Amino acid sequence: xxxxxxxxxxxxxxxxxxxxxxxxxxxxxxxxxxxxxxxxxxxxxxxxxxxxxxxxxxxxxxxxxxxxxxxxxxxxxxxxxxxxxxxxxxxxxxxxxxxxxxxxxxxxxxxxxxxxxxxxxxxxxxxxxxxxxxxxxxxxxxxxxxxxxxxxxxxxxxxxxxxxxxxxxxxxxxxxxxxxxxxxxxxxxxxxxxxxxxxxxxxxxxxxxxxxxxxxxxxxxxxxxxxxxxxxxxxxxxxxx
Amino acid sequence: xxxxxxxxxxxxxxxxxxxxxxxxxxxxxxxxxxxxxxxxxxxxxxxxxxxxxxxxxxxxxxxxxxxxxxxxxxxxxxxxxxxxxxxxxxxxxxxxxxxxxxxxxxxxxxxxxxxxxxxxxxxxxxxxxxxxxxxxxxxxxxxxxxxxxxxxxxxxxxxxxxxxxxxxxxxxxxxxxxxxxxxxxxxxxxxxxxxxxxxxxxxxxxxxxxxxxxxxxxxxxxxxxxxxxxxxxxxxxxxxxxxxxxxxxxxxxxxxxxxxxxxxxxxxxxxxxxxxxxxxxxxxxxxxxxxxxxxxxxxxxxxxxxxxxxxxxxxxxxxxxxxxxxxxxxxxxxxxxxxxxxxxxxxxxxxxxxx
Numbered sequence: 096x097x098x099x100x101x102x103x104x105x106x107x108x109x110x111x112x113x114x115x116x117x118x119x120x121x122x123x124x125x126x127x128x129x130x131x132x133x134x135x136x137x138x139x140x141x142x143x144x145x146x147x148x149x150x151x152x153x154x155x156x157x158x159x160x161x162x163x164x165x166x167x168x169x170x171x172x173x174x175x176x177x178x179x180x181x182x183x184x185x186x187x188x189x190x191x192x193x194x195x196x197x198x199x200x201x202x203x204x205x206x207x208x209x210x211x212x213x214x215x216x217x218x219x220x221x222x223x224x225x226x227x228x229x230x231x232x233x234x235x236x237x238x239x240x241x242x243x244x245x246x247x248x249x250x251x252x253x254x255x256x257x258x259x260x261x262x263x264x265x266x267x268x269x270x271x272x273x274x275x276x277x278x279x280x281x282x283x284x285x286x287x288x289x290x291x292x293x294x295x296x297x298x299x300x301x302x303x304x305x306x307x308x309x310x311x312x313x314x315x316x317x318x319x320x321x322x323x324x325x326x327x328x329x330x331x332x333x334x335x336x
Numbered sequence: 337x338x339x340x341x342x343x344x345x346x347x348x349x350x351x352x353x354x355x356x357x358x359x360x361x362x363x364x365x366x367x368x369x370x371x372x373x374x375x376x377x378x379x380x381x382x383x384x385x386x387x388x389x390x391x392x393x394x395x396x397x398x399x400x401x402x403x404x405x406x407x408x409x410x411x412x413x414x415x416x417x418x419x420x421x422x423x424x425x426x427x428x429x430x431x432x433x434x435x436x437x438x439x440x441x442x443x444x445x446x447x448x449x450x451x452x453x454x455x456x457x458x459x460x461x462x463x464x465x466x467x468x469x470x471x472x473x474x475x476x477x478x479x480x481x482x483x484x485x486x487x488x489x490x491x492x493x494x495x496x497x498x499x500x501x502x503x504x505x506x507x508x509x510x511x512x513x514x515x516x517x518x519x520x521x522x523x524x525x526x527x528x529x530x531x532x533x534x535x536x537x538x539x540x541x542x543x544x545x546x547x548x549x550x551x552x553x554x555x556x557x558x559x560x561x562x563x564x565x566x567x568x569x570x571x572x573x574x575x576x577x578x579x580x581x582x583x584x585x586x587x588x589x590x591x592x593x594x595x596x597x598x599x600x601x602x603x604x605x606x607x608x609x610x611x612x613x614x615x616x617x618x619x620x621x622x623x624x625x626x627x628x629x630x631x632x633x634x635x636x637x638x639x640x641x642x643x644x645x646x647x648x649x650x651x652x653x654x655x656x657x658x659x660x661x662x663x664x665x666x667x668x669x670x671x672x673x674x675x676x677x678x679x680x681x682x683x684x685x686x687x688x689x690x691x
Contacts, residue, residue: 111438114441115433118432118433118441118445119433121425121429121432121445121448121449122425122426122429122448122660122664123660123663123664123667124664124668125664125667125668125669125671125672126668126671126672126675127422127452127455127456128456129668129671130425130449130452131449131452131453131456134445134446134448134449134452135449137445138442138445138446138449141438141441141442141445144438145438145439145442148438161438162437162438165438166436166437185667186668186671238678239674239675239678240671240674240678242678242681243673243674243675243677243678244670244673244674244677246670246673246674247670247671247673247674247677250670323433323434324433324434326434327434327435327436327494328436328437331436331552331554331555333552334436334551334552334555335547335551336436336437336439336440336494336547
């Protein structure tokens with residue numbers, strides 16, 4: 096990555112793809128209260144995505160607004176981390192994804208709130224409060240499922256094992272960025288370590304660290320997600336909605 | 337919090353209905369301030385006291401004596417309403433992933449979320465009558481309680497999201513505004529809150545259609561097609577014609593219901609005609625015309641045979657809607673069990689610490 100444009104785009108894409116995935120749970124959640132909670136988090140992520148993509152468009156100066164960036168780029172132009180595009184899986188996988196993402200986004204947005212770029216600082220200040228809630232929610236479910244029933248423990252451990260390798264990409268060093276992701280790793284490790292321990296779960300030792308999202312090389316899943324998200328907008332070029 | 341950032345056109349509907357909701361709210365406050373006579377005297381006839389409270393436009397509250405049939409009617413009606421909110425999330429939820437702009441996505445996601453909130457709120461109102469939410473959900477999943485038939489129609493285009501907001505939410509509000517004056521206090525209070533949000537949803541739907549109707553030819557066609565498909569099912573939302581309505585007379589006497597099905601349907605038609613003109617969309621009824629004598633529009637009745645078929649389970653989406661709800665419920669069972677087990681362990685730990 097280089098410069099604030101790529102940085103805003105990457106964060107905006109993380110948030111947008113997260114919102115799209117979480118919204119898939121609408122009408123499907125295990126409890127009605129959870130349906131509302133997941134929609135809340137999706138709305139927060141979507142709100143952050145809109146602010147970040149709008150700002151990225153301004154930085155680019157090529158006349159692209161939030162919708163041009165969301166709807167008219169192909170998968171190779173998306174800069175989100177692979178973690179967020181992974182399918183929802185069962186509720187345990189979704190909570191593993193949410194928990195790891197929030198444990199990264201909270202220190203990220205907190206650091207961003209103090210950065211030199213005023214717009215990014217304002218976005219960070221707003222988003223960090225929301226991230227704190229997302230982290231609480233994800234951590235609570237990781238604990239409930241990890242230390243719930245035998246069945247839920249098995250599923251939660253399997254989810255952590257499956258998702259964990261994708262967390263490493265979030266912390267790839269980028270010293271030129273407004274916040275260097277590598278600096279966020281200690282806070283993340285501390286949060287994750289204590290929650291997993293309380294949840295009676297173990298952190299996998301796998302050395303596998305899939306990456307490529309920040310360079311536009313994604314999993315097979317992203318193109319399907321985008322095809323669905325973009326289909327209507329692209330079917331009516333230039334239309335206003 | 338991100339869902340409200342759209343501009344409302346100056347000619348948006350809903351103002352009159354919202355005024356009625358506010359009037360009902362003021363009335364509710366006034367009734368509360370007047371206070372009821374302390375309660376029935378020890379030797380007083382409970383039924384007579386109940387009738388007196390209802391006649392005086394006071395509210396019946398959960399701990400009051402009430403006729404069994406009144407209680408059953410309310411449970412049936414409030415539960416059916418709650419189920420409708422929960423099932424009603426599906427047709428609109430169908431377009432969240434494909435919403436054509438991020439702003440519309442946020443608005444729609446927030447709207448569907450509101451419906452879940454209404455469902456929970458209404459289940460809580462029903463619980464004040466002595467039945468649990470779990471029991472009510474079971475009745476829905478077993479097909480022993482109904483939800484509004486309108487949600488058994490499919491959403492085939494983005495414009496359907498607009499048409500549902502304008503017509504379906506519009507019809508729901510016309511139906512529900514009188515319920516803000518319902519004799520049962522918890523239901524009346526729930527309806528005031530629900531109606532306020534619904535009128536907001538109706539404006540959002542109207543605004544979607546307004547944008548489409550003033551957009552490209554393809555968007556205009558999409559909007560007209562949606563209105564063509566949703567008009568008659570929306571008219572059918574008011575239920576069978578008065579002569580055939582099984583629950584109406586008793587509900588009117590109890591002040592659960594205030595207007596007949598046909599009166600409400602007429603009110604809805606009269607409201608929509610002018611709005612359709614502003615939208616530039618055609619209501620699909622060649623016989624729709626102003627009747628000077630009645631001071632109302634003459635209109636074609638919906639197909640009540642179709643309504644009965646849909647109510648009895650043979651609408652386009654009945655099976656899918658219930659199968660979807662059942663799947664969500666059964667696939668979530670292990671999560672709910674885990675949450676209960678976790679809570680039990682925590683409670684046990686706290687007891688040990690306390691001991």
